[in-house]
Amino acid sequence: MNGKRDRARRLLGGFLLLALAAGPLAAQRVGFSKDEFLRRRQALRDRAKDGIIVLFGLDVPPEGTAPRQDNDFFYLCGVEDLGAILTLNARTGETNLFLPRQSPREEMISGANLLKDESAKDRLGLSSLNDLGYFDEYLARNARTGAALWLRLQPGDTVDDARSEVLIFEARKNRSHYNAQMTRDDFRIQRLRERYPAFEIKDITPHLDALRVIKSPEEIAVLRRNGRLSAEAVRQAMLATRPGVFEYEIEAAARFTTLKGGAKGMAFAPIVGSGPNSCVWHHDANGRRTEAGDLVLMDFGADLDHMAMDISRTWPVSGVFSREQREAYEIVLTVQKACLEAYKPGATAAEVQAHVAEVLKAKGLDGRGERGGFGHFVGLGTHDVGPWIARLEEGMVFAIEPGLYYPEKGFGIRIEDTVLITQDGCEVLTRDAPKEIAEIEKLLGRR
């Protein structure tokens, strides 16, 4: 009995230690409220003014990974089920969801979709929840001749690729006429045009982009949590670095922290480039063994509650920067910090670059071609949607990632933070990962 109790106590102690090790970042998945989705749908209907908006959800799970719903579809209803269609009627204000009827075997293997869930309609704020087989009849009954049928005429973005990147990859694929099949989205557009020639097909994409580029308080809350989690993952990766470890061991430390913190996965394949690999912008093979004297450049982001994050740090494997590395690092850091100082609503890229030039001059530094500016938007995707912008606006979130790369010297440096534009400046969401030379060397000295 006593022995058992001892064992139980030891076990309990072990769990307590684990719980402590998990720290405050063992967060639960929170997601978004019904009100948030109602607000987004209303805003999109207001922009469309008339007609019916049709969006298709993810139809087949991607190979080898957990399904991740299409970003635009998720943005409007949060439903993860496969093969769904969502319609928003701009005139009547109705939202209708269409889901495939599953066979008992399908249900047994993959779990039931929401079609049979009595409470789903109210919980999601839907006007109706229908069998997918009713979709065409719904359109025939509700779309008025001459009215608009709003479709996404541009590619859907993914967690790691922007709409424009998806288009580029498609173009590359089509270089061989054997691969030049139509995309699923293009097929759907063609099908709807053929079936409903009397409707005016319009592009909903610019309206979705205009909404997604300004983050709501709920989105900001998720991004803040993701900023803390992704920064902690990079900090743990730093602590896992020592001469002789493989790049994938550094990656593993970040992945462990990320999954432990409640994220569904990574926002993109983690980039861990040591030595010469630090000069390859998207080095994600992560198979090299690190050596004393190397720099490690890590570019990382978690995918938390369907929102991405983007952070890069560069640190010395042996714990101390060489003089040459330090000089280059100072320049990149100066440029990056000067950009952050200049971010505020109304700022233009030219104004940011002018401030960077001023700061470099005052410090007597040569930027070596790195001038700063704006980076790319971050949100549901790592390279999030957004129109070309002249000026920053409150609620925008983007990554700023200046870098200097010296293949001939065997090292590259990138320092990247994801920032939120606030009322009068910016908030650095990924600030918890050290980037000052003294901070980094202190942390690495404690390994």
Ligand SMILES: [Mn+2]
């Ligand atoms: Mn980036």
